[in-house]
Amino acid sequence: MFLNSFRILACFIFFAFSSQLSAEWQTEDAAIMGTTIRVEIWHADADVRQKGIDKVLAEMDRVNRLMSPYIEQSQLSKINKYAHEGPIEVDQDLFELIEKSIEFSQLTNGAFDITYASVGHLYNYRKEIKPTEEEVAAAKLLIDYKNLVLDKHQLSISYLKHGVKIDLGGIAKGFAVDQSIQHLRNLGIKHALVSAGGDTRLLGDRRGRAWLVGIRDPANTEEVIVMLPLQDEALSTSGDYERFFIEDGEKYHHIIHPTTGNSASEVRSASILASDSTTTDALSTSIFVMGPDKGLALLNNLEGVEGVIVDKQGKLYYSQGLEKEQKKSQNSSNSNSSVK
Numbered sequence: 001m002f003l004n005s006f007r008i009l010a011c012f013i014f015f016a017f018s019s020q021l022s023a024e025w026q027t028e029d030a031a032i033m034g035t036t037i038r039v040e041i042w043h044a045d046a047d048v049r050q051k052g053i054d055k056v057l058a059e060m061d062r063v064n065r066l067m068s069p070y071i072e073q074s075q076l077s078k079i080n081k082y083a084h085e086g087p088i089e090v091d092q093d094l095f096e097l098i099e100k101s102i103e104f105s106q107l108t109n110g111a112f113d114i115t116y117a118s119v120g121h122l123y124n125y126r127k128e129i130k131p132t133e134e135e136v137a138a139a140k141l142l143i144d145y146k147n148l149v150l151d152k153h154q155l156s157i158s159y160l161k162h163g164v165k166i167d168l169g170g171i172a173k174g175f176a177v178d179q180s181i182q183h184l185r186n187l188g189i190k191h192a193l194v195s196a197g198g199d200t201r202l203l204g205d206r207r208g209r210a211w212l213v214g215i216r217d218p219a220n221t222e223e224v225i226v227m228l229p230l231q232d233e234a235l236s237t238s239g240d241y242e243r244f245f246i247e248d249g250e251k252y253h254h255i256i257h258p259t260t261g262n263s264a265s266e267v268r269s270a271s272i273l274a275s276d277s278t279t280t281d282a283l284s285t286s287i288f289v290m291g292p293d294k295g296l297a298l299l300n301n302l303e304g305v306e307g308v309i310v311d312k313q314g315k316l317y318y319s320q321g322l323e324k325e326q327k328k329s330q331n332s333s334n335s336n337s338s339v340k
Contacts, residue, residue, distance in 0.1 A: 035197030042191035056185040063176040087156035105145040112286040113258040117167035118142035129247040140261030174281025204230035218268035236280035239269035266291035
């Protein structure tokens with residue numbers, strides 16, 4: 001776990017960057033779910049390694065085809081098109097992830113809300129198109145997870161209002177990563193990394209060493225502000241540098257505040273550590289929206305969850321457990337440096 005390995009960070013930085021990948025490691029990248037998927041697997045059997053990579057990429061593609069709002073034939077697109085007319089039966093995975101999303105909405109008092117897409121779909125970040133203030137004002141009235149009606153027996157979803165839309169972009173990649181890790185476990189693989197954009201999960205360690213995962217500096221994404229040695233852990237980062245455009249000096253990015261209908265503005269990035277990527281993905285989005293004060297208050301009340309928040313001035317905020325480990329690490333370094 002992360003908290004046990006934090007204080008020996010310096011050793012792992014050296015070994016991770018000085019060692020060469022052995023023949024038993026295999027790495028592959030792919031473009032799926034609108035991001036870069038990265039898979040790293042260790043296994044003595046090359047056939048098992050390749051089978052693991054194939055399983056991960058197939059799972060990512062399956063989740064994408066099921067849950068993408070950009071694929072017209074996806075079940076999620078069908079929900080958005082017809083659920084205001086009546087219940088739409090869906091795949092169990094999709095139903096359960098929407099159900100899980102509502103649980104995060106309740107946990108965060110609405111900071112996490114997949115109906116943000118009622119406004120979010122009006123933006124086109126590639127073409128730098130944004131809605132008018134009037135369009136935002138009208139559409140944000142539809143943002144409310146309580147507009148979703150779920151039927152567990154039929155596995156169906158319906159909307160209470162016409163115009164409601166959902167997007168699982170704040171949780172689906174984390175879910176796909178978790179599913180992928182399970183596929184690798186089923187193959188007997190014990191050391192692996194699966195990453196989908198800002199969502200990373202680690203299976204085991206890096207053959208006797210910790211995995212090193214960096215958190216980007218939101219002001220300069222080529223730089224790393226925090227390097228974390230991890231094993232059997234998930235880390236997700238939500239940042240305002242992922243999908244955005246600037247118009248008249250104002251940044252418009254993809255993380256929409258459910259209350260205002262505009263881009264959340266208190267935070268530059270939020271990074272969350274927990275045991276699974278579904279949780280870290282949803283909470284990184286939630287904490288980004290909530291801001292440093294409310295975000296830290298939530299983090300410090302959650303069992304087994306830690307985080308780092310970078311506010312719009314570039315100040316770093318650590319959750320209580322992470323801050324304690326950082327201080328221990330600094331004190332240990334100071335003690336070692338004083339030894340003659």
